[in-house]
Amino acid sequence: MLDGVFVTVLAAITRVLPPTAQSGIEQLRDVPGLGVVVVVVVLLLTGMFVANVFGQWWLRQWDRLMGRIPIVKSIYSSVKQVSDTLFSSSGNAFREAVLVQYPRAGSWTIAFVTGRPGGEVATQLGGEHLSLYVPTTPNPTSGFFLMVPRADVVPLQMSVDEALKYIISMGVVAPPAPAVASAAPLPLRNRAG
Structure with a gap:
């Protein structure tokens, strides 16, 4: 091309x-x-x-x-303000990847925390809320902006990069599962006696 x-x-x-x-x-x-x-x-x-x-x-x-x-x-x-915020090396545009129920209860999707609601919106919402960006698949540059109670958000251990790969690949390229602390192995029983 x-x-x-x-x-x-x-x-x-x-x-x-x-x-x-x-x-x-x-x-x-x-x-x-x-x-x-x-x-x-x-x-x-x-x-x-x-x-x-x-x-x-x-x-x-x-x-x-x-x-x-x-x-x-x-x-x-x-456009310049948004791109400067998203692509700046010191910015916190996508702080962490989380799970949220969207577009209805029982359906889960990956979202990115972009901050907390502020100004008049924060006073109208009351309680602790997070601002989330829910990207669309396979083009994550378009998506939805949500303000969700913190209690409705499930934090993920995957990095933002891993979450983006997962979204872009439509779930085909799954990040590795987080290491779970395993319990100490049980001692083998003595078969004699």
């Missing part, structure tokens, strides 16, 4: 170049896997660009431009 995209980009480039340079570009079409290498190099260069001072300046200009477009402003700022 990446090679197909790469060939399309090469075709667009050859239209712009003079005929003397086109033969060298045409030879690149026959190199298998070159599209993958180009994508990796482009991602690496993009990361290096945004990690330095000049790249940070361009990102701030982009944010400022997006903040001035009337309809795009609200969508862009919301």
Whole structure:
């Protein structure tokens, strides 16, 4: 697939170049896997660009431009805020995996604790509640937000990564069962006597 995209980009480039340079570009079409290498190099260069001072300046200009477009402003700022929270290395977006009955009693699903309800919601709910994100399968980027009493939540010992693998695989890739402390083996009885 990446090679197909790469060939399309090469075709667009050859239209712009003079005929003397086109033969060298045409030879690149026959190199298998070159599209993958180009994508990796482009991602690496993009990361290096945004990690330095000049790249940070361009990102701030982009944010400022997006903040001035009337309809795009609200969508862009919301998506940026959510993605910054979810993908930040210091954030606690998904703190732990838990079991919760959803969508009805007796049906269980894995959810992720995202925090506690706050503000007016917390005062209206009363008691101790948790904010949960219930991802959909096999695409965990969409899901449901629930506020559930803490007493209705069953904590799991699996990591968030293990829970995500379990959800994405639709239950096929199950995490290993937690080690249960086993009782000391019973002594063997002496058969004589």
